[in-house]
Amino acid sequence: MNTLLNKIFRTKIDIVTKLLNINMSKFTMTVNPIIGKKEWVQKPEYYDYYQEVARSSYADMLHDKERNEKYHAALKKAVQSMRDQGRPVKVLDIGTGTGLLSMMAARAGADSIVACEVFHPVAKCAEDVIKQNGFEDKIKIILKHSTDLTVGPEGDLKEKANILIAEVFDTELIGEGALRTFQHAVKFLLEPNCIVIPSSASVYAQIIESSLISSWNTLSPLNIAPGKVIIPPKKVTSCHGSAAVHDVQMSQIPQDKFKVLTEPVYVFEFSFTGEKSIEMNETFIKQVTSVTSGNCEIIFMWWDLKMDMDGDIILNNGPKWVQPDPDQAQVCIQSFMIYLYIINYFYSKNIVT
Numbered sequence: 053m054n055t056l057l058n059k060i061f062r063t064k065i066d067i068v069t070k071l072l073n074i075n076m077s078k079f080t081m082t083v084n085p086i087i088g089k090k091e092w093v094q095k096p097e098y099y100d101y102y103q104e105v106a107r108s109s110y111a112d113m114l115h116d117k118e119r120n121e122k123y124h125a126a127l128k129k130a131v132q133s134m135r136d137q138g139r140p141v142k143v144l145d146i147g148t149g150t151g152l153l154s155m156m157a158a159r160a161g162a163d164s165i166v167a168c169e170v171f172h173p174v175a176k177c178a179e180d181v182i183k184q185n186g187f188e189d190k191i192k193i194i195l196k197h198s199t200d201l202t203v204g205p206e207g208d209l210k211e212k213a214n215i216l217i218a219e220v221f222d223t224e225l226i227g228e229g230a231l232r233t234f235q236h237a238v239k240f241l242l243e244p245n246c247i248v249i250p251s252s253a254s255v256y257a258q259i260i261e262s263s264l265i266s267s268w269n270t271l272s273p274l275n276i277a278p279g280k281v282i283i284p285p286k287k288v289t290s291c292h293g294s295a296a297v298h299d300v301q302m303s304q305i306p307q308d309k310f311k312v313l314t315e316p317v318y319v320f321e322f323s324f325t326g327e328k329s330i331e332m333n334e335t336f337i338k339q340v341t342s343v344t345s346g347n348c349e350i351i352f353m354w355w356d357l358k359m360d361m362d363g364d365i366i367l368n369n370g371p372k373w374v375q376p377d378p379d380q381a382q383v384c385i386q387s388f389m390i391y392l393y394i395i396n397y398f399y400s401k402n403i404v405t
């Protein structure tokens with residue numbers, strides 16, 4: 053699989069470099085650290101664009117070894133299951149990105165694969181990558197949102213698929229419209245008794261105290277030059293605004309910079325297989341027991357994906373202490389980070405055990 057990934061990554065870089073070199077002006081988007089606004093700046097010709105591409109989220113996904121291996125394992129299991137049932141293997145890959153999961157399906161022996169992608173620049177990239185890997189006769193790429201796909205002899209899919217593979221999640225799980233995507237696919241694009249990868253997702257939470265993380269939601273004095281400091285007015289620093297969400301790599305937060313106040317708590321589950329209807333607007337109240345005294349300032353949240361129907365393959369983006377093998381956890385890049393909410397001070401409470 054490493055060779056496949058290297059090939060994809062290499063091709064992707066070549067394509068982006070080719071595109072960028074059409075005219076030699078090298079405009080780059082940067083964030084102005086003082087005003088926080090995005091702006092375009094012109095970089096010299098020799099500017100290292102490989103770094104830019106390597107930092108893009110598609111590259112993060114391609115480097116997320118655990119994610120890729122778990123999708124691969126679940127896909128191989130699903131293909132085998134269809135074969136065991138004597139059914140043809142018809143895969144639909146929603147949100148193919150660079151084409152990785154479709155190529156895994158081709159390697160696993162699927163009979164037909166339709167890959168759809170709504171973001172045209174990356175769909176074009178996938179076309180190239182798939183061609184370079186020799187899968188162009190096996191994988192049909194459709195540059196559309198999945199909810200616009202048609203089924204029928206003249207349609208995007210000749211017949212409904214019986215394996216859906218979709219990695220349409222962001223760090224907060226459903227921010228890319230995943231619920232609507234799965235709901236529509238199960239209803240219109242898949243046969244009955246199909247396999248959906250992943251089949252469900254569970255969300256977890258844990259309450260934390262951390263003055264470091266709380267400070268991210270507060271304006272601090274800014275040193276702009278020797279002896280020159282911008283001090284925000286008191287009215288601004290005492291107004292903490294609404295609860296804010298941040299994506300973090302847990303390995304980047306030193307362990308002595310936060311205190312865990314409760315055990316992790318399971319919050320709810322989304323099923324993607326269509327067995328249970330997906331509620332779009334649900335509220336849950338959960339009781340949690342404190343394990344130590346402190347200020348409830350932060351909620352860590354994470355999720356796990358059940359990749360197969362039996363629950364043997366689980367992809368978990370939680371902190372180290374909830375991983376089956378904590379020593380091995382988070383040694384490599386996670387494209388899905390843990391996310392945390394900084395609770396508005398108005399709602400934050402002191403708890404005493």
Ligand SMILES: C[S@@+](CC[C@H](N)C(=O)[O-])C[C@H]1O[C@@H](n2cnc3c(N)ncnc32)[C@H](O)[C@@H]1O
Pocket residue numbers: 113114146147148149150151152153168169170171174196197198199219220221222228229233
């Ligand atoms: C998280 S990326 C995953 C890319 C690729 N499948 C992989 O695993 O490396 C999700 C991709 O899905 C696309 N996408 C999300 N929802 C989609 C939908 N309903 N139909 C088509 N494309 C979608 C996004 O544009 C993005 O390229």
